[in-house]
Amino acid sequence: MEDLQALAKRLMALDDKLTDCMRCGMCQAVCPMFGASGMEADVARGKLALIGNMAHELFRDPESLGDKLGRCLLCGSCQAACPPGVKIMEIFREAREVVHSYLGLHPAKKLIFRQLLARPKLFNAAMSIGAPLQKLVFRSSQDSQGTVCSPMLNFMLGDRHIRPLASQSLHAKVGALDERASVGQLKVAFYPGCLGDKMYTNMGLACIKALHYHKVAIYMPSSLACCGIPAVSSGDGQGMVNQLKVNLNLLADKSFDYLVTPCGSCTSTIKELWPEYAERIDAPSKRAAEEISKKTMDINAFLIDVLHVEPKANKEGVKVTYHDSCHLKKSLGVTEQPRKLIQANGKYTLVEMKEADRCCGCGGSFNLFHYDYSRNIGQRKRDNVVASGASVVSAGCPACMMQLEDVLSHNNDNIQVKHPIEIYAESL
Amino acid sequence: MVSQGLISDFERMLGKENVFSSEADLQSYSYDSAVLEPVIPSLVVRPTTTEKLGECVKKLYDNGIPMTVRGAGTNLSGGTIPDRSETVVILTNGLNHILEINSNDLYAVVEPGVITAQFAQAVAEKKLFYPPDPGSQAVSTIGGNIAENAGGLRGLKYGVTKDYVMGVEFFDATGEIVKTGSRTVKCVTGYNLAGMLIQSEGTLGVISKAILKLIPPPKASRAMMAVFDDMQNAAEAVAGIIAAHVLPCTLEFLDNNTIVRVDDFTHSGLPREAGAILLIEVDGHPAQVEDDALAVERVLKENKASAVHIPKDAAEKFKLWEARRMALPVLARCRPTTVLEDATVPRSQIPAMMKAVNEIAAKYKVEVGTFGHAGDGNLHPTFLCDKRNKEEFHRVEMAIDEMFDVAIKLQGTLSGEHGIGTAKSKWMEKETSRGTILFSQRLRRALDPKGLLNPTKLVGI
Ligand SMILES: Cc1cc2nc3c(=O)[nH]c(=O)nc-3n(C[C@H](O)[C@H](O)[C@H](O)COP(=O)(O)OP(=O)(O)OC[C@H]3O[C@@H](n4cnc5c(N)ncnc54)[C@H](O)[C@@H]3O)c2cc1C
Numbered sequence: 001m002e003d004l005q006a007l008a009k010r011l012m013a014l015d016d017k018l019t020d021c022m023r024c025g026m027c028q029a030v031c032p033m034f035g036a037s038g039m040e041a042d043v044a045r046g047k048l049a050l051i052g053n054m055a056h057e058l059f060r061d062p063e064s065l066g067d068k069l070g071r072c073l074l075c076g077s078c079q080a081a082c083p084p085g086v087k088i089m090e091i092f093r094e095a096r097e098v099v100h101s102y103l104g105l106h107p108a109k110k111l112i113f114r115q116l117l118a119r120p121k122l123f124n125a126a127m128s129i130g131a132p133l134q135k136l137v138f139r140s141s142q143d144s145q146g147t148v149c150s151p152m153l154n155f156m157l158g159d160r161h162i163r164p165l166a167s168q169s170l171h172a173k174v175g176a177l178d179e180r181a182s183v184g185q186l187k188v189a190f191y192p193g194c195l196g197d198k199m200y201t202n203m204g205l206a207c208i209k210a211l212h213y214h215k216v217a218i219y220m221p222s223s224l225a226c227c228g229i230p231a232v233s234s235g236d237g238q239g240m241v242n243q244l245k246v247n248l249n250l251l252a253d254k255s256f257d258y259l260v261t262p263c264g265s266c267t268s269t270i271k272e273l274w275p276e277y278a279e280r281i282d283a284p285s286k287r288a289a290e291e292i293s294k295k296t297m298d299i300n301a302f303l304i305d306v307l308h309v310e311p312k313a314n315k316e317g318v319k320v321t322y323h324d325s326c327h328l329k330k331s332l333g334v335t336e337q338p339r340k341l342i343q344a345n346g347k348y349t350l351v352e353m354k355e356a357d358r359c360c361g362c363g364g365s366f367n368l369f370h371y372d373y374s375r376n377i378g379q380r381k382r383d384n385v386v387a388s389g390a391s392v393v394s395a396g397c398p399a400c401m402m403q404l405e406d407v408l409s410h411n412n413d414n415i416q417v418k419h420p421i422e423i424y425a426e427s428l
Numbered sequence: 429m430v431s432q433g434l435i436s437d438f439e440r441m442l443g444k445e446n447v448f449s450s451e452a453d454l455q456s457y458s459y460d461s462a463v464l465e466p467v468i469p470s471l472v473v474r475p476t477t478t479e480k481l482g483e484c485v486k487k488l489y490d491n492g493i494p495m496t497v498r499g500a501g502t503n504l505s506g507g508t509i510p511d512r513s514e515t516v517v518i519l520t521n522g523l524n525h526i527l528e529i530n531s532n533d534l535y536a537v538v539e540p541g542v543i544t545a546q547f548a549q550a551v552a553e554k555k556l557f558y559p560p561d562p563g564s565q566a567v568s569t570i571g572g573n574i575a576e577n578a579g580g581l582r583g584l585k586y587g588v589t590k591d592y593v594m595g596v597e598f599f600d601a602t603g604e605i606v607k608t609g610s611r612t613v614k615c616v617t618g619y620n621l622a623g624m625l626i627q628s629e630g631t632l633g634v635i636s637k638a639i640l641k642l643i644p645p646p647k648a649s650r651a652m653m654a655v656f657d658d659m660q661n662a663a664e665a666v667a668g669i670i671a672a673h674v675l676p677c678t679l680e681f682l683d684n685n686t687i688v689r690v691d692d693f694t695h696s697g698l699p700r701e702a703g704a705i706l707l708i709e710v711d712g713h714p715a716q717v718e719d720d721a722l723a724v725e726r727v728l729k730e731n732k733a734s735a736v737h738i739p740k741d742a743a744e745k746f747k748l749w750e751a752r753r754m755a756l757p758v759l760a761r762c763r764p765t766t767v768l769e770d771a772t773v774p775r776s777q778i779p780a781m782m783k784a785v786n787e788i789a790a791k792y793k794v795e796v797g798t799f800g801h802a803g804d805g806n807l808h809p810t811f812l813c814d815k816r817n818k819e820e821f822h823r824v825e826m827a828i829d830e831m832f833d834v835a836i837k838l839q840g841t842l843s844g845e846h847g848i849g850t851a852k853s854k855w856m857e858k859e860t861s862r863g864t865i866l867f868s869q870r871l872r873r874a875l876d877p878k879g880l881l882n883p884t885k886l887v888g889i
Pocket residue numbers: 023024025026460461496497498499500501502503504506507508520540561562563564567568569570571572573574575576577578579580581629630631633634635636845846847882885
């Protein structure tokens with residue numbers, strides 16, 4: 001009981017933010033989870049009410065609060081649509097951390113976030129062993145997306161059609177980069193992200209090709225750690241801090257003009273969360289994280305806003321439709337740049353789909369624990385993609401790309417998934 | 429409390445996935461958008477066919493359990509807050525099919541859980557128009573709109589929800605199906621029970637289907653924004669526009685406090701000294717729109733508008749309309765608690781009502797920003813406070829009491845569109861009469877002898 005009171009007290013720190021919710025219910029319109037389940041406890045209004053009730057000791061079941069909080073993609077759609085601008089994402093993150101520190105983190109998650117993702121060398125080694133071995137386990141899904149499925153691992157992966165691990169990761173292919181910038185030349189730190197490094201290697205290569213084409217010098221150390229969003233989403237603040245320390249070590253004292261990433265989730269984490277969590281390390285780390293945060297840009301935005309790449313008009317090209325990743329649009333406000341970047345390749349014609357900014361349903365570890373809902377949400381996206389008549393769908397976040405490939409593959413759709421940078425790089 | 433046996437019965441009837449009994453789920457159906465105390469229900473059920481909806485109602489009636497129907501739960505008067513802890517909440521969001529959109533006969537048939545904006549969109553794709561557009565349309569349900577007789581921005585010219593209901597099917601308290609109205613423009617078969625169900629707030633029956641009128645969309649429109657030094661001139665301009673026989677589809681206003689608050693937030697250069705802003709839009713046949721726009725502009729100038737802005741294109745209109753779109757969000761950000769009222773007076777009484785609202789706010793030292801539908805006399809005085817501060821919240825409640833007194837004195841009404849629920853039931857008699865309350869209660873008792881349909885709402889049973 002005493003413990004429960006302590007838990008309530010920690011949640012009470014959120015009371016001011018919680019009271020901002022006027023219970024208007026407008027978040028129902030955009031919440032992918034609510035769209036799939038139709039349950040009030042799944043929409044922000046319901047979750048905020050439950051967190052508030054637990055803070056006020058009107059609700060005393062932390063385990064089911066944890067479950068309810070987990071039924072969420074942390075996509076930020078609710079916050080972007082919330083009339084009084086409730087800081088919903090901050091509340092969710094903090095509540096997850098408080099509840100999970102009470103319940104204890106799932107041992108597998110603890111191992112992954114605290115050990116594996118914070119130790120890039122170990123992670124890289126594990127993944128490079130994984131890549132050749134996966135041929136034994138996975139077989140091709142026989143689709144246009146080139147995914148694999150695994151009847152053998154069905155108990156764990158379910159019926160997922162996922163992209164195989166690249167036979168060689170990006171950092172193994174190109175090695176560590178630290179190019180010299182001559183006078184007047186830009187230098188960027190390139191942060192490929194875990195998926196960009198290990199799964200969507202071609203996308204990572206496309207980034208490097210485009211940066212080199214524009215004569216931008218690159219710094220890419222080989223042992224960058226995960227950006228920390230999976231840990232934070234699971235309520236593991238400590239895991240995030242461990243990973244952040246590794247990254248700050250590699251980035252803090254380096255000189256570069258921008259840090260660019262091809263992953264909307266990484267970009268928004270670095271920009272918005274690193275400074276917040278670096279505060280838990282020490283003052284110099286916080287300053288360093290703030291510096292890095294200011295310099296961090298999505299690669300689409302970098303190419304359009306800084307390098308001034310121009311779109312070309314073509315009405316007759318290959319039809320491509322663009323999916324607005326939540327973290328790109330709702331956290332960072334990046335919407336026009338990826339579209340322009342796609343159009344910078346004159347061979348393509350951009351066609352808009354309906355509900356382009358509706359969440360695709362991946363949501364990182366949400367996909368692992370709620371695969372059925374994830375597929376259900378993804379199906380709506382797939383239907384909109386197909387209805388657009390495009391033969392390529394583009395998204396600025398590898399997690400979305402993975403989700404799109406999974407749903408398209410399951411529907412046997414002959415539609416390819418590409419990052420805008422891949423489309424642009426094809427033209428160079 | 430409902431028995432385990434009853435829960436199992438419902439699970440068999442609806443499937444386990446449509447019966448919610450966990451504490452966490454029950455707590456999430458204890459509130460709606462009204463600033464009122466929550467009440468936790470004993471069970472929540474979600475029928476997915478209209479037949480099952482009827483079976484649910486019958487089962488609850490047979491077992492003597494009170495029931496509250498819930499659409500999106502966005503009403504602002506407590507209509508979906510359970511009456512007691514025994515209450516079972518019936519959700520309609522499993523009944524969300526548009527059954528027919530008939531372009532030849534200009535009607536649509538829908539289930540009650542269809543979302544207003546999605547319906548309007550589907551209708552627009554067929555090149556037709558469903559005008560009622562409450563501010564909550566992105567989430568509100570047609571069932572909730574009918575049960576509250578929801579209005580919106582287009583009320584002056586196009587009317588409100590009741591003007592588009594051609595017929596409904598509903599289950600009475602005992603679970604018997606009642607059919608009223610039809611797909612025809614004219615229908616006098618029996619009592620106008622559809623009319624009775626409109627704005628009944630879940631107290632007379634559970635709507636299972638609605639036949640809605642559609643109209644051809646206007647071919648053209650023109651928007652304008654006018655700035656006034658004082659509210660009186662703005663109100664005279666409104667009267668002048670109507671006297672000139674122009675019925676704008678939108679005629680909205682913002683008061684000074686709202687203008688200043690919005691400008692603080694958006695820095696969009698709104699006229700901070702202005703007493704009021706009017707946003708006007710006329711629509712219809714292109715030639716008529718042309719004439720109407722000229723007439724409106726003339727009236728605005730005659731009534732001392734200090735500036736009139738006419739946007740050149742959709743993008744500019746979108747910018748001008750930002751002030752109205754942002755009114756509620758910005759006011760809601762000022763303080764933790766936002767009490768959104770909807771006192772309504774005859775159009776000509778807007779200046780008197782506005783003066784009273786501001787004086788009352790000063791008297792009770794509470795902050796209020798007012799915007800609303802000037803063409804309908806429908807004001808949204810929005811009280812900003814922190815309900816955790818009991819003393820402050822009490823002052824807000826007193827201010828609201830006094831505001832209703834004024835609205836009634838000015839021959840207006842307590843509620844233009846948000847409904848009575850439990851929030852405003854205590855003022856009902858003041859606006860109407862003792863007889864009205866008794867009549868309504870007798871009606872309810874005759875139709876619902878056990879008193880189970882949303883029992884404490886509206887007039888109480
Ligand atoms: C931000 C905001 C803006 C708003 N703007 C407006 C506005 O401009 N104009 C306006 O009029 N209102 C407005 N409202 C109020 C509210 O949205 C409307 O009253 C709306 O019609 C409620 O629909 P709902 O689906 O949420 O109904 P609920 O809130 O779920 O239910 C409302 C009432 O209807 C009953 N009910 C629901 N379904 C049925 C059914 N099938 N059969 C019988 N009874 C039923 C319920 O028991 C309850 O009494 C606004 C609310 C918010 C939060």
